[in-house]
Amino acid sequence: MFQPSLAAPIRKFLARRLGDAIALFARLVTAVRAIWDGIAPTEVQRIYFANHSSNGDTILIWTVLPPAIRAQTRPVAAADYWLASPLRRFVGVDVLNTVLIDRRPDQRDHDPMERIIAAVDEGASLIIFPEGRRNTTDAPLLPFKSGIYNIARKRPQVDLVPVWIENLNHVMPKGKVIPIPLLCTVTFGAPVRATDGEDRHAFLARAQDALLALRPEGAND
Amino acid sequence: MTDTQIDFAMLLGGIGGVLVVATATGAMLARRRTSGGATPTIEHLNDRIHAWWTITALLALSFLAGRTGVIILFALCSFAALREFMTLTTKRTADHWAIATAFFIVLPAQYYFVWVEWYAVYSIFIPVYAFLLLPIIAVVQGDTDRFLIRISETQWALMISVYCASYVPALLTLRIDGYAGRNVLLIAFLIVVVQLSDVLQDTWGKMIGKHPVAPQLSSSRTWEGLVGGVASAALVGAGLWWITPFTIWQAAVVSVVIALAGFFGGLVMSAIKQDRGVKDWGHLMAGHGGFIDRLDSVVFSAPLFFHITRYFWSSV
Numbered sequence: 001m002f003q004p005s006l007a008a009p010i011r012k013f014l015a016r017r018l019g020d021a022i023a024l025f026a027r028l029v030t031a032v033r034a035i036w037d038g039i040a041p042t043e044v045q046r047i048y049f050a051n052h053s054s055n056g057d058t059i060l061i062w063t064v065l066p067p068a069i070r071a072q073t074r075p076v077a078a079a080d081y082w083l084a085s086p087l088r089r090f091v092g093v094d095v096l097n098t099v100l101i102d103r104r105p106d107q108r109d110h111d112p113m114e115r116i117i118a119a120v121d122e123g124a125s126l127i128i129f130p131e132g133r134r135n136t137t138d139a140p141l142l143p144f145k146s147g148i149y150n151i152a153r154k155r156p157q158v159d160l161v162p163v164w165i166e167n168l169n170h171v172m173p174k175g176k177v178i179p180i181p182l183l184c185t186v187t188f189g190a191p192v193r194a195t196d197g198e199d200r201h202a203f204l205a206r207a208q209d210a211l212l213a214l215r216p217e218g219a220n221d
Numbered sequence: 222m223t224d225t226q227i228d229f230a231m232l233l234g235g236i237g238g239v240l241v242v243a244t245a246t247g248a249m250l251a252r253r254r255t256s257g258g259a260t261p262t263i264e265h266l267n268d269r270i271h272a273w274w275t276i277t278a279l280l281a282l283s284f285l286a287g288r289t290g291v292i293i294l295f296a297l298c299s300f301a302a303l304r305e306f307m308t309l310t311t312k313r314t315a316d317h318w319a320i321a322t323a324f325f326i327v328l329p330a331q332y333y334f335v336w337v338e339w340y341a342v343y344s345i346f347i348p349v350y351a352f353l354l355l356p357i358i359a360v361v362q363g364d365t366d367r368f369l370i371r372i373s374e375t376q377w378a379l380m381i382s383v384y385c386a387s388y389v390p391a392l393l394t395l396r397i398d399g400y401a402g403r404n405v406l407l408i409a410f411l412i413v414v415v416q417l418s419d420v421l422q423d424t425w426g427k428m429i430g431k432h433p434v435a436p437q438l439s440s441s442r443t444w445e446g447l448v449g450g451v452a453s454a455a456l457v458g459a460g461l462w463w464i465t466p467f468t469i470w471q472a473a474v475v476s477v478v479i480a481l482a483g484f485f486g487g488l489v490m491s492a493i494k495q496d497r498g499v500k501d502w503g504h505l506m507a508g509h510g511g512f513i514d515r516l517d518s519v520v521f522s523a524p525l526f527f528h529i530t531r532y533f534w535s536s537v
Contacts, residue, residue, distance in 0.1 A: 031301070031304065031503065031504070031505065033504045167308065170312065173314045173317060174314075176314075176317050178317075178321050178325070180307070180317060180320045180321050180324060181300070181303075181304040181307075181324055182304060182307055182308045183304060183305060183308040183503055183504070183511075185504075217498065
């Protein structure tokens with residue numbers, strides 16, 4: 001998997017510099033601003049769950065997290081996307097430190113939920129996209145998959161923090177290579193936890209509402 | 222030092238003096254209020270004063286860097302302004318290439334034409350050629366939903382954020398007899414008069430303002446503030462005649478024109494914000510909203526100031 005010729009410290013150094021460059025680029029294009037509304041940016045283990053409408057979503061959240069929090073936060077991402085080329089692998093594995101899961105049930109050799117729970121047990125905060133795929137519809141949010149509920153049940157002590165990403169889908173619509181510069185905001189809201197006896201549907205509905213409540217007023221479409 | 226540099230240093234000294242007084246006053250107000258908790262108004266005021274230090278420093282640096290520095294600074298301002306404006310416009314995926322063209326081809330091209338001092342091109346490039354080209358790029362994508370609204374708003378964004386803003390550095394291309402090498406002071410004159418006029422309108426309005434100019438739009442922009450602010454701007458402009466090619470009276474008249482344009486420009490831009498349901502254009506600097514919130518009045522007055530100066534004083 002790893003290139004043995006590249007010594008670990010050099011690899012780490014390069015990953016940091018590339019990480020800085022990616023964050024700088026994200027800021028140039030989007031002038032992204034974090035809004036902490038109902039929660040403070042502290043180094044507590046959390047699971048951030050966000051709306052997913054653009055390939056850049058992970059990077060935008062990663063960019064606005066303060067460095068100390070960024071260092072302990074791992075995005076959960078699709079292995080088939082991030083392992084597709086050596087450069088993507090470097091960004092996905094070394095820069096973003098993603099928890100890679102396989103979305104294709106017939107081809108995978110692991111249980112995605114096991115990997116996610118293992119990362120939580122190692123103390124990492126996570127970034128997840130509970131819609132399960134990119135939303136290319138006109139609806140603000142797709143119905144959540146069960147994954148977020150299963151995590152909440154298995155590790156009930158960890159806060160689930162809703163994160164609304166505004167406008168990035170206009171910066172890089174599906175299938176476009178060149179981003180257009182537009183202002184984006186990333187809003188972090190008050191955490192939710194599964195309550196005793198709450199069933200899957202009720203919890204998923206509550207989590208979706210918590211996320212939708214963070215949409216800025218006056219947002220177009 | 223050359224005459225220009227001496228005048229520029231004196232102007233900077235003056236602005237610095239005003240800012241020192243403002244900073245000290247702001248700090249005093251904040252300290253007096255700490256017993257009862259600092260008020261948002263005073264915090265806002267102090268944020269603004271700090272941002273003014275930054276703006277002045279940036280302008281001074283770019284002026285020292287010469288023509289190229291000024292053009293790069295305003296090209297970056299246009300980029301930031303266009304980014305804010307396009308955030309609020311109506312757009313669909315079909316507009317992607319048209320908008321990318323506006324950002325990455327039209328904007329640099331406009332500033333390149335200013336840089337090579339090609340008046341015949343930079344004065345019509347966006348109003349004619351971008352105006353015709355961008356709808357063509359959009360229409361071949363085949364999506365006609367709200368088409369007229371989309372192409373109109375994109376063009377408006379370009380006209381305000383790039384075309385009109387580029388008239389500020391375009392002042393450097395004017396050739397005025399007996400004023401060679403001093404054009405950068407025209408930019409300083411424009412910005413100082415228009416921005417002070419903004420602040421003074423606000424101050425006059427707060428002191429004696431009663432009758433709003435556009436009641437539905439803004440209760441703080443009053444006729445009293447407008448008259449007081451424009452009259453004060455005329456005095457400021459007249460007092461700065463020595464950095465311009467104008468006489469004292471000419472400087473006062475030009476100041477009245479650009480202060481009026483700035484006032485109504487601010488009103489127009491407020492109407493657009495209200496239409497789109499936002500309070501500020503962006504979130505760039507604390508206390509200043511976005512770039513456009515600070516640039517709006519300068520953007521409206523720059524083309525007027527350019528053409529008045531060009532028509533009556535310039536030889537090209």
